[in-house]
Amino acid sequence: VLDLMPRPASWSDELHLFLSCNMVRVSALNDALNTLTNAERRGKRQALIRPCSKVTVKFLTVMQKHGYIGEFEIVDDHRSGKIVVNLLGRLNKTGCISPRFDVSLEGIEQWTTNLLPSRQFGFIVLTTSLGIMDHEEARRKGTGGKILGFFY
Numbered sequence: 001v002l003d004l005m006p007r008p009a010s011w012s013d014e015l016h017l018f019l020s021c022n023m024v025r026v027s028a029l030n031d032a033l034n035t036l037t038n039a040e041r042r043g044k045r046q047a048l049i050r051p052c053s054k055v056t057v058k059f060l061t062v063m064q065k066h067g068y069i070g071e072f073e074i075v076d077d078h079r080s081g082k083i084v085v086n087l088l089g090r091l092n093k094t095g096c097i098s099p100r101f102d103v104s105l106e107g108i109e110q111w112t113t114n115l116l117p118s119r120q121f122g123f124i125v126l127t128t129s130l131g132i133m134d135h136e137e138a139r140r141k142g143t144g145g146k147i148l149g150f151f152y
Contacts, residue, residue: 028051028053029059031049033151035047035049036085036094045086046084047085048084050082052080055148062132063091063094068151069085069091070085091151093152094150095149095151097148097150104144107144112124122151122152123136125147125151126138126144127146130143132148
């Protein structure tokens with residue numbers, strides 16, 4: 001099969017073409033959560049998240065409601081936007097779940113035991129037909145949805 005393909009002038013030219021291709025951002029939410037976790041581990045007081053998305057803003061709102069992060073400000077740069085987050089030092093780990101699995105009301109318990117270190121603290125964030133919320137609020141409202149991520 002290799003004999004049928006035309007061989008390039010030099011293999012290094014093909015390698016250069018392969019390496020010069022730009023990487024594609026798969027998940028803006030995953031990048032944002034990794035940025036938060038890394039900044040928190042380094043002891044930073046603020047973190048700059050880019051790009052900004054509506055899902056990222058809602059996820060941060062849930063984290064802020066539970067006191068894991070401080071205030072955050074959305075900076076409009078006429079491109080994809082940025083978010084400046086004030087960190088409080090309470091965040092141990094955040095993560096994005098990909099693909100966004102379907103979670104039934106009964107399945108929430110299994111996901112919490114798999115992802116969270118303890119029943120006492122930490123939250124799983126779900127996107128439901130009623131909006132983006134943590135697993136406890138989804139249980140109170142009696143709805144399931146798709147899992148976005150977790151934090152503790």
